[in-house]
Amino acid sequence: MAKPISIEVWNPNGKYRVISTKSMPGTRWIKLLTDQDCRVEICTENKTILSVDDILALIGDKCDGVIGQLTEDWGEVLFSALRRAGGTAFSNMAVGYNNVDVNAATKYGIGVGNTPGVLTETTAELAASLSLAASRRIVEADQFMRAGLYDGWLPHLFVGNLLKGQTVGVIGAGRIGSAYARMMIEGFKMNLIYYDLYQATRLEKFVTAYGQFLKANGEQPVTWKRAATMEDVLREADVISLHPVLDKTTYHLINKERLAIMKKEAILVNASRGPVIDEVALVEHLKVNPMFRVGLDVFEDEPYMKPGLADQKNAVVVPHIASASKWTREGMATLAALNVLGKIKGYPIWTDLNRVDVFLDENSPPPAACPSIVNAKQLGISASKL
Ligand SMILES: NC(=O)c1ccc[n+]([C@@H]2O[C@H](COP(=O)([O-])OP(=O)(O)OC[C@H]3O[C@@H](n4cnc5c(N)ncnc54)[C@H](O)[C@@H]3O)[C@@H](O)[C@H]2O)c1
Numbered sequence: 148m149a150k151p152i153s154i155e156v157w158n159p160n161g162k163y164r165v166i167s168t169k170s171m172p173g174t175r176w177i178k179l180l181t182d183q184d185c186r187v188e189i190c191t192e193n194k195t196i197l198s199v200d201d202i203l204a205l206i207g208d209k210c211d212g213v214i215g216q217l218t219e220d221w222g223e224v225l226f227s228a229l230r231r232a233g234g235t236a237f238s239n240m241a242v243g244y245n246n247v248d249v250n251a252a253t254k255y256g257i258g259v260g261n262t263p264g265v266l267t268e269t270t271a272e273l274a275a276s277l278s279l280a281a282s283r284r285i286v287e288a289d290q291f292m293r294a295g296l297y298d299g300w301l302p303h304l305f306v307g308n309l310l311k312g313q314t315v316g317v318i319g320a321g322r323i324g325s326a327y328a329r330m331m332i333e334g335f336k337m338n339l340i341y342y343d344l345y346q347a348t349r350l351e352k353f354v355t356a357y358g359q360f361l362k363a364n365g366e367q368p369v370t371w372k373r374a375a376t377m378e379d380v381l382r383e384a385d386v387i388s389l390h391p392v393l394d395k396t397t398y399h400l401i402n403k404e405r406l407a408i409m410k411k412e413a414i415l416v417n418a419s420r421g422p423v424i425d426e427v428a429l430v431e432h433l434k435v436n437p438m439f440r441v442g443l444d445v446f447e448d449e450p451y452m453k454p455g456l457a458d459q460k461n462a463v464v465v466p467h468i469a470s471a472s473k474w475t476r477e478g479m480a481t482l483a484a485l486n487v488l489g490k491i492k493g494y495p496i497w498t499d500l501n502r503v504d505v506f507l508d509e510n511s512p513p514p515a516a517c518p519s520i521v522n523a524k525q526l527g528i529s530a531s532k533l
């Protein structure tokens with residue numbers, strides 16, 4: 148028999164049993180569910196990553212919906228168990244859903260929710276922070292101070308890269324990539340080169356208008372270019388930030404050959420998913436190119452780093468915290484809960500992901516819609532008219 152899993156229960160007499168595999172920030176998400184007749188069970192097991200067996204034990208034989216995490220493996224085994232337990236709803240508390248087998252969920256009629264929009268600016272801000280930390284060697288300099296090694300100003304001490312007037316490269320200019328590009332362009336007057344499968348029209352218009360504004364004020368205008376190939380970005384840019392989804396087209400997008408064509412003093416930032424970079428190749432590249440720097444929020448074998456990475460002074464590493472602002476994390480919890488609630492209640496799908504704010508307003512009830520269900524079309528969920 149499976150080991151019992153410890154849980155905290157809200158609204159024990161609720162009609163719909165909804166599980167959250169982790170405690171999530173804020174309480175609004177719990178209230179939204181309990182107000183709508185859900186019994187909410189939050190896993191309190193003292194274990195960072197739950198196994199498939201742990202989650203099977205949580206689902207049990209009656210469960211209407213689950214809010215899960217990006218560290219969990221949501222595939223055939225869990226979706227078939229959820230279906231057997233009467234469930235129709237699942238949401239990741241994340242925008243990325245590479246940990247989810249959407250086809251398996253669809254096969255069992257289960258909606259897969261995610262949380263786009265609410266983390267765009269927060270994640271872009273972390274990518275910008277990593278760009279600055281790497282270019283100005285902030286972490287190395289901090290460690291030097293704390294080690295008591297500073298004995299006076301020196302002309303060569305921790306010399307880094309100036310961003311102003313340099314070129315920022317964005318690979319994957321979707322919501323987060325575009326927000327990051329704007330920060331680097333507005334903040335540091337960098338020129339843009341980007342690569343995406345689709346044209347980033349709004350971003351292009353913004354850079355054009357900002358360039359005209361600068362020119363009208365007697366300043367050097369910023370420019371943009373949509374690259375025909377990813378290699379063009381890698382060759383031309385001084386700072387390159389990766390923001391694509393992780394799928395088979397982006398696995399090891401940055402490999403040994405592509406690292407070799409980047410500038411020797413380039414800065415590479417990754418706040419997308421670890422496997423977008425071949426991390427073994429990256430460690431080798433960092434070793435032989437001390438002026439090349441990286442800022443990493445995500446890792447190929449998370450939570451582990453590939454051997455040698457931690458020893459590299461030219462790498463700034465943080466533990467997957469790009470979406471970690473209070474507002475964003477509470478918002479992610481709310482969107483995930485509303486995805487599950489909406490699917491259970493048979494609500495239509497929200498169609499304007501640029502307007503997820505309406506679900507986050509504490510002072511008014513959220514629309515009767517599912518904020519974001521990635522397989523809505525396959526499941527025949529209708530579009531909201533709100
Ligand atoms: N580190 C974190 O905490 C964190 C936080 C949020 C999101 N993310 C990751 O960032 C990703 C992007 O989020 P988003 O909200 O901007 O999504 P998005 O869908 O708006 O943007 C992704 C972009 O990648 C582009 N793309 C897809 N395949 C590509 C390819 N082969 N080459 C180039 N571009 C390609 C798409 O066309 C799209 O424009 C998420 O899927 C998630 O994995 C990480």
Ligand SMILES: O=C(O)[C@H](O)CO
Nearest residue numbers: 240241242243266470
């Ligand atoms: O995909 C996501 O949402 C992140 O990785 C967690 O914020």
